[in-house]
Amino acid sequence: MAGVSRRGFLAGAAAAAAAATLGAPRVHAQKKGGTIRFIPHADLKVLDPVATTAYITRNHSYFIYDTLFGTDADLAIKPQMVAKYASSNKGLKWSFTLRDGLKFHDGAAVTAEDAVESLKRWAKKDPLGRLLAAHMAKIAPSDRKTFTLELSQPFGLVLDALGKPSSNVPFIMPARIAAASADEPIKETIGSGPFKFVKDEWQPGNQVVYVKNPDYVPRQEKPSGSTGGKVVNVDRVVWRYIPDHATANAALDAGEVDWWENPPLDFVPKIEANAALTTFVTDPRGTQGWIRPNHKHPPFNNKKARQALLYIVDQPKYLKAAIGVEKYYKPCPALFTCGGPFESAAGAPGKPDLDRARQLVKESGYDGRPVVVLDPSDIALTHGAALVTRELLSQIGFNVDLQAMDWSSVVARRAKKEPPQQGGWNMLFTWWIASDVINPAVHAGISGAGDGAWFGWPESGRIEELKVQWARATDRAKQKQLAEEIQKVAYDEVMYVPFGQWVLPTAHRKAVSGVLQFPAPLFWNVSIA
Amino acid sequence: MFPEILRRLVATIPVMGVVAIAVFALLHVTPGDPAVIIAGDYATSEDIAKIRAKLGLDQPFLTQVGIWLGRIVRGDLGTSIYSGLPVATLIGQRAEATIALTLFAMVISVSVAVPLGVLAAWKKGSLVDRAVMVFAVSGFSMPTFWLGFVLVYIFAVSFHWLPVQGFSPIDRGFWPFLRHLILPAVTLSLVYMALIARMTRASMLGVLNEDYIRTAFAKGLAPRWVLVRHALKNASLPIVTIIGIGFALLIGGAVVTESVFALPGLGRLTVDAIIRRDYPVIQGVILVVSGVYVLINLVVDLLYVVLDPRIKY
Numbered sequence: 001m002a003g004v005s006r007r008g009f010l011a012g013a014a015a016a017a018a019a020a021t022l023g024a025p026r027v028h029a030q031k032k033g034g035t036i037r038f039i040p041h042a043d044l045k046v047l048d049p050v051a052t053t054a055y056i057t058r059n060h061s062y063f064i065y066d067t068l069f070g071t072d073a074d075l076a077i078k079p080q081m082v083a084k085y086a087s088s089n090k091g092l093k094w095s096f097t098l099r100d101g102l103k104f105h106d107g108a109a110v111t112a113e114d115a116v117e118s119l120k121r122w123a124k125k126d127p128l129g130r131l132l133a134a135h136m137a138k139i140a141p142s143d144r145k146t147f148t149l150e151l152s153q154p155f156g157l158v159l160d161a162l163g164k165p166s167s168n169v170p171f172i173m174p175a176r177i178a179a180a181s182a183d184e185p186i187k188e189t190i191g192s193g194p195f196k197f198v199k200d201e202w203q204p205g206n207q208v209v210y211v212k213n214p215d216y217v218p219r220q221e222k223p224s225g226s227t228g229g230k231v232v233n234v235d236r237v238v239w240r241y242i243p244d245h246a247t248a249n250a251a252l253d254a255g256e257v258d259w260w261e262n263p264p265l266d267f268v269p270k271i272e273a274n275a276a277l278t279t280f281v282t283d284p285r286g287t288q289g290w291i292r293p294n295h296k297h298p299p300f301n302n303k304k305a306r307q308a309l310l311y312i313v314d315q316p317k318y319l320k321a322a323i324g325v326e327k328y329y330k331p332c333p334a335l336f337t338c339g340g341p342f343e344s345a346a347g348a349p350g351k352p353d354l355d356r357a358r359q360l361v362k363e364s365g366y367d368g369r370p371v372v373v374l375d376p377s378d379i380a381l382t383h384g385a386a387l388v389t390r391e392l393l394s395q396i397g398f399n400v401d402l403q404a405m406d407w408s409s410v411v412a413r414r415a416k417k418e419p420p421q422q423g424g425w426n427m428l429f430t431w432w433i434a435s436d437v438i439n440p441a442v443h444a445g446i447s448g449a450g451d452g453a454w455f456g457w458p459e460s461g462r463i464e465e466l467k468v469q470w471a472r473a474t475d476r477a478k479q480k481q482l483a484e485e486i487q488k489v490a491y492d493e494v495m496y497v498p499f500g501q502w503v504l505p506t507a508h509r510k511a512v513s514g515v516l517q518f519p520a521p522l523f524w525n526v527s528i529a
Numbered sequence: 530m531f532p533e534i535l536r537r538l539v540a541t542i543p544v545m546g547v548v549a550i551a552v553f554a555l556l557h558v559t560p561g562d563p564a565v566i567i568a569g570d571y572a573t574s575e576d577i578a579k580i581r582a583k584l585g586l587d588q589p590f591l592t593q594v595g596i597w598l599g600r601i602v603r604g605d606l607g608t609s610i611y612s613g614l615p616v617a618t619l620i621g622q623r624a625e626a627t628i629a630l631t632l633f634a635m636v637i638s639v640s641v642a643v644p645l646g647v648l649a650a651w652k653k654g655s656l657v658d659r660a661v662m663v664f665a666v667s668g669f670s671m672p673t674f675w676l677g678f679v680l681v682y683i684f685a686v687s688f689h690w691l692p693v694q695g696f697s698p699i700d701r702g703f704w705p706f707l708r709h710l711i712l713p714a715v716t717l718s719l720v721y722m723a724l725i726a727r728m729t730r731a732s733m734l735g736v737l738n739e740d741y742i743r744t745a746f747a748k749g750l751a752p753r754w755v756l757v758r759h760a761l762k763n764a765s766l767p768i769v770t771i772i773g774i775g776f777a778l779l780i781g782g783a784v785v786t787e788s789v790f791a792l793p794g795l796g797r798l799t800v801d802a803i804i805r806r807d808y809p810v811i812q813g814v815i816l817v818v819s820g821v822y823v824l825i826n827l828v829v830d831l832l833y834v835v836l837d838p839r840i841k842y
Contacts, residue, residue: 043801045609045611045612045805046567046611046612047612047613051567052567052569053569053570053571054569125571126571127571167569168571183576183579183580183583184583185613187613203622203623203793204609204611204612204614204619204801205623205793205797205798205801206622206623206791206793206797207793240694240695240791241791242694242791243788243791243797243801244788244789244791246678246789247681247693247694247788247789247790247791248791250678250681250682250685250686250693250694251693251694251695251791253686253693254685254686254689254692254693256692256693256694256695405560406561406804408561408566408804408805408806409560409561411561411562411565411566412560412561412562412565412566412806413560415562415565415574415577417574444570444571451574452573454570454571
């Protein structure tokens, strides 16, 4: 949404208001009240949206906090808590004014100071926030409802940063809470969002309860993603954490819960056969799977050994093993995701070619040392990918040491920079939702910062240089051209190898309506009959 | 007997201390690092180091043990690394479900298994005896998770008589409390029913051959009276022992049952904490559970005195 002028915004706002009026009956005709019982994908343990990137904490935070900007279903950034904003001095100075009527759950009015302190804390942790902070000269309130942000150099992602949809999301909290160190988890859970968190009923590992915030003032526009009117139609939302999939399925079947966030794909045909239930893809851009080599140690500190990986990966084969149900996956060579604004096949290898891969392994001077592959065997999709990879690596001449472990062990092990023989690793598997890899600024895998990069620690001065150029570009066409260039270098260096893209449906009773498309499950606009 | 109870209670302290230190040591050699899990995907090495320092995980092992034991002595089980809630609060939230499940399962086990065992012994070699033994072998052989799902399918999904999952605290009404416990308790009790039925049968067979039993029958006493008043009372020591062991095993067995029926109990709390390497929670739960084990053994020993006046401490 870079380059949005004030005039353009006002015109857009008028159009959106008109659309909201036309769409209003659909929203207002929905049934009010009731409780939605929801099975989340994980247990809520950490309440601070800055302290962790865990999606479950992000999802929880969308209930209780609000954001300055949101991202709609078409990835457009639109104001949420902000009533009006303007940029001047060639985009180096920005001013944001908050909407009227915004209140925290403790009754205090939301002020510009709250927004400033929240952004400062968020910018200490989030990669895009850090990038924004690196380009920022000053951020300060100018009156009770307005704050200004001054840049020291051009930065084309101001609104993208403030409307970032996924972890870490710049949620707004009271200044007194946000003043805490970003390294210290916050103690209070007070936001200004459409729901209130009922802390007394929170039982980690079992239940989380939210109630409607009666003081919340929604925008007038039609809801889309995290933008528009957050009109709450239910009184209460209860999360019931049911870790066993068969039990979760039986509970949905028996009507004991209304909505299951992430049913495994094996359960989907059974759910779809039940007349009382329906499935729905909330995030059509889905998720991207990765094979990440460790650039720090042999053999993958050698570019040719890494390039051999490009020629073994046959995405349909991986997707079949990892996901299984064809209608939910698709091969995708775009590192910034298929369906995103920077989708491209630039630099991607052609068809798999094991002979070429063998030749590259030979040219890399591989000495036969064991290649330590981390296999998170408790996660079906990465376990499937690990098994396929072991077979293919063996076929091209690598001596594979596949080490099965649980995900928590992988998370600890992947941080070890020591050589594989001393507790380190050579290759791991992971996955990211599209929102987290959709452009060079948020993409953790495409960084050439060496020790400062995501696990695997690739080094590439060229990538870093291009990313800075990309962040400073204020023109979408220029950004697209630079993103393609970045992708070419990333493929050449083999930052990681994507093994495809897939979507995961959510399942709910047909009595539930109004579920919005977004990477996180949102509960405004949702009703239950 | 009071000095003996006191002595045994005092003796639990070193036992629990050894358990606590062993668990602490085991956890620290297990792969996994809560600091890395908390830090998330974008954390730098410095971020992780800061979190480790804050959690005290950068301290030498013995220092960590010392700090933890110091807290325990002050009655503080610590706080969860993730939620920030006191471990005592987390245990308090979960204790009711586990206690209710365990007691209910034991009541079902004993009330079904003891009469079956007595009957099988009395009718030794008959069809009834064989049927009871087939039931016992089946009970041992059926995996809890499988039986749980079969019962859920029949009674919850197909007939909608009972809930699939969850727990309703007793203060929200006795019937909802009971409804939520029936399926998990029956599932959990089956193995122990089999165990207790076999033990009762074996113990009764030994007693039924005694002279005083023959005398009782010769005097014309009703069989029910002889079996319950004379035989069962004298056969009860091994049965009480196995019930005591069963209680301890039930607490462990509850992990699977709690997962299948999504009961918010101590078993699931422990498993969740292990998956995330939430050390204070794991240590706290194991300390409490080891204390319960020791107390159950004490109660069993005291019951011996009640059942057999010849036993003295």
